[in-house]
Amino acid sequence: MNSNELIENYFSKNISKQELLEFNHLYKTNPEFKEEVDFLKAIKSVSEVEDDVEFKKQLTSYESEYAHKEKSIISKWLKPLTAVAALLIIALSINFLINSSINEDKLFATYFEPSKNVSSPIVRSETDKTALNNAFITYNEMNYEQAIPLFDNAYNNTKNSELLFYEGNSLLVLGKIEEAIEIFKEHLTYNDALTNRTHWYLALAYVKTKQLEKAKVELKALINSEETFKKTEASSLLEKLE
Amino acid sequence: MEHHYVDALKQGDEKLIKELYGNYRNEFLFFSKKYNIAGADSLDIYQESFLAIRKHALSGKLYDVNSSFKTYLFGIGKHLIYKKLKEYSKNQSYELQVHKVDFDYEEISIDATGNLTKEQELLRHYFKQLGKSCQQMLTLSFYRGLTNEEIATLKGYESEAVVRSQKSRCLKTLKDLIKKSPQI
Structure with missing residues (x-):
């Protein structure tokens, strides 16, 4: 098994006992291999932090909806919005009929x-x-x-x-x-x-x-x-x- | 636990996540109010609990948990509420036992996330200079531990080979960014 495959299996936790022995051996004896693995481990930590930040942003974005008490706003705008949406659908379908073939x-x-x-x-x-x-x-x-x-x-x-x-x-x-x-x-x-x-x-x-x-x-x-x-x-x- | 909720967290199903977030939000805020947690802190704790339950979902261990999504979420929340109360009590004398909350959820402990080392903070700086798709690719591969096949299926890439070459392209770009910089 080549070292790239070993690394991939290591990070996806799909590594067999035999492969893990090989992995550890390479890690100890081959400085280049060690450097690459350490780099990827650092990416793992960094991407975890960034991933959390992104998810937190996602959650916070939901909050803006609660903050604006938008229920009343929604019902106020619902009727005109539905009308606009209906018009849009009609316009789009006409457009679709005219432009049904794409050049x-x-x-x-x-x-x-x-x-x-x-x-x-x-x-x-x-x-x-x-x-x-x-x-x-x-x-x-x-x-x-x-x-x-x-x-x-x-x-x-x-x-x-x-x-x-x-x-x-x-x-x-x-x-x-x-x-x-x-x-x-x-x-x-x-x-x-x-x-x-x-x-x-x-x-x-x-x-x-x-x-x-x-x-x-x-x-x-x-x-x-x-x-x-x-x-x-x-x-x-x-x-x-x- | 409800498998489809765990799947939603794992796969980043925004629609379902948003729904879950909304379903328990008000009840949780009410719950933490019983512990005299300040309003802004409650919201923070709710989001932290969500973050933690997602982490557990990603690690795969939630599939074997017997309790429901809600019980687990509130269990983590309770753990964080206790932590917050301890923080409060450092500032003033505060008795935990004062709260005799009887209807309740079993507390679920979570690991604190480790801080990044100096080198890792620097790496993070360059990581953020990568395009969004590269950041995502590296996150899926190394943090989430997805195989190339799984990434191909999840993100609609044509094949495992396309993922492999895109990934090595991203790693090369990241290394180039680091090399180019005068700091290292």
Whole structure:
């Protein structure tokens, strides 16, 4: 059994006696193995604390409902709300009848435009020829083909996760959808100022490749986030997909 | 205990959790009032009890418990109420025995959660910089101890292999974040 499997079985408590002996032996004799296991144990403690915090937040969010004594409010608004809901259902079903077939390419073309550079002001000077600056200049000039390797390099050197966002956008423009999807997924492993925006572009990439269920998941993630960027568009696109 | 309640806590079924929370909230606040617990503390204790019962559900040990969800929840609550009363009594002379509450629940002790070490606090800082889906993936794998197959089923990933690669991607990102930082 390889060490990764041993580790997985250890953390999921699915480890046999024999495997546990092997695990303990490796832990004592192999420093690299020990380091990895200790790191994962630390993640275990940290994620437990974070998980509790999240759950507490969830419970506290229920409290706001009790605090507002919303019963009276609900009954007051119930009638008009029901009317609005009924109208919405009618409107949506008409919409559904009209748009019952989805043309993915057309949707993509309607909604997609590459993002502007919102990260880094460009300095055009003889002295500032940093790779990053060049990447953004090329991107602004819409030389996407050239911009891709520049962003890729700059990202590898600086690990500035926002650069993945622009690399993904460039790939989308050029129709390299599968590659764009991979880059966006990598960007989503980070939490930076542009992470939520990536849900939008990843959703479009999924639309283009006819993976509509996945597109919906991304759109919902954007709509439920605090990000205001493309929120209206996301809602209207989601409606069309549903 | 009612298995579907334990499942709801384990799987994070928000609808049912919210319902459970609402079902016993007022009764619990009334219950702790009998022990002269202040209003704000009561609510805090109720939430802490919920947090603790969820922890027990996650660990899997609730399936074998004979008492009902409510009895268990109130049992934990009682334990926390006693703890709070001891806190009160440090500030002023306070007799526990004063409360002769006869209708009652059996007290259920819970372990206090350990604090994080300095290194772990630092790791937590980077952990929070991960995207939500990565945080969730690592929580499910390491804290909750789910296998890759279980995560795939729970979160609708296509296969165990997708979970595996996503997990290693998340771990790599976390390690990169740590490496990139000047502090370590």
